[in-house]
Amino acid sequence: MSKIAEVTSDPYAYVAGLKERKNKKIIGCFPMHVPEEIVHAADLIPVVIWRGNEPVTWGHAHVPPYDCGITRSFVDDAVRGKLSFMDGFVFHIRQCLQAGEFPFIMERHFKPAYQKVLYLPAIYPGDAVRDFALKELESFKTSLEDFTGEKISDDSLKKSIEIYNKNRSLMERVYEIRRAKPGILKAKEVMQIVWSSMLMPKEDHNELLTELVKGMEEKSVKAQKERIKVIPVGCLCQTLQFDILDLIEDLGMIVPDDDLYIGSRYFANPVNLNGNPLNALADRYLTKTPLCPTKGVWDIHWGDEAIKKMRDNDAKGIISVRVKYCPPHTCYYPDFRSKMAEKGVPEVMIEMEHEIISLEGVKTRLQSFAETIGGV
């Protein structure tokens, strides 16, 4: 865990050092749907873009204050030169209104050596959409080939997918062990594990995870029966503030599983490797990524999925974490909340903002929620 904590404590220094150590170019992939495997197969290092911890300064000249934390933080980092170690960026601009601003800002103020705008369909009603998605991925692959001057073979893409699938299965194993041994890791540590996967080369991360899993399998933990199990849900694109996760646990609750992007959503469902690898990546994006407000799926309700996860884990309630000014989550949330009310599921919403967080207010909300589901 110490290596993982080191990586996540200063991702800027880690990724800059990584570039030097590996002597490879770094491609920043904006969360949440960029298929990193294609970047990896081009012998580049894909890194998922993160929200920094510093207040936004110069970035205010480029994005409005009513954009979400990661949007403002990323633009601020870029225009201040904090991301100079990145050689290129990939933005999937269909996932939210704010993501559409990035390519213009980057082109004008950062001038990256490589930039790709992905235009993956937000809905999947049939084959025409699948063809469109596939063409987008082909165009993404071609743009990387043009950038590196090297062709990406099917074999190299399959190999990258295998490495990524291995990472997914190892992370799934970490979650399985946590479910079986609640409390074996703090919720914050689990988030650090997922986040480090987004920053580290997957081969290196797989080695770390293999060691971590072995240690977790051997370790026994005291039963945590008196603690109330809760499932955090939401917090799209960015890390949930660690203080909130600590508060949840300090207040007598425990997190056996989650439905967070920097959590179970990142590694859910492997890519099916039968046949054409690009087809397989398109298939995962269209049909196998967990339901999310950035994708239009109308036959499954995100609330039902969250409730299932809660019940599968024998949890007592759901903690929605909503990033302030996150348009997809904000639009979906009323429907989500109605579903919770309809099914009689205890749920509380915590709002998170980049620079400001009233932890006392959050504490009162979480403590009241724990009292409510704990029968006080």
Next chain:
Amino acid sequence: MAVVVGVDVGSLCTKTVILDGDGKILSYDIMRSGHYYKGAAKESIENALKSAGLKKGDISYTLGTGYGRGAVAEADAEVTEITCHARGAARLFPEVHTVIDIGGQDSKVIGIGENSRVVNFVMNDKCAAGTGRFLEVMALALSVDISEMGDLFFASKEKVDVSSMCTVFAESEVISLFARGHKKADIAAGIAHAIARRIMGMVGQVGLREKVVMSGGVAKNAGVVRAIEERIETSLLVPYEPQIVGAFGAAIIASERMSTTIG
């Protein structure tokens, strides 16, 4: 004589309630919290003990609640003010299903289900808009004592809109309204209606279920109470001393925990 104590350390005021073994209020105390919550809790408990003719050794269980609940050194446990307001309101008005609590620095709407338990709640905590502190600042801007704000509401003759709910901007707006020649009473009524609009938004999130109790210091302002009643189109039940409902609830929970321990 074994008694239990509930202490509600709020951002503006600290309240203490002492209950006897039958759940009867023996005494209560309300004082300003100041900047030293630990000292305020201690002093408030001492005041309430003195009023009841009791001494520290008579206390069998103390429960802290409120914004400064962690600062009650005498407390055996702490519970949030949301749970305590629900429990206190339900004891006073068993038919209650919704509590509107407007305290010094935050406001809450609490949905109550079976056995006086909280089923849903919302609270504003980002700023002091629409809270007791907001009213204090508005009273200063109007150059009246806060206790006069309620009466001013009923003396209003003309409708004046106070659109901003930011304490700082609303203060500027009040000054502008004065400059335009509006009367104090009309502005005071506009302020009460602005608070009611904000509360209505929170009530909408929890869902209005009658009966509705209003607690917290702002419930002493009859103008705000009336403005909320008009907005939610139902009567509010206001306890004789709305400011101690949280401390009362804390004392009830203390009493339950004592029974469990003894049982």
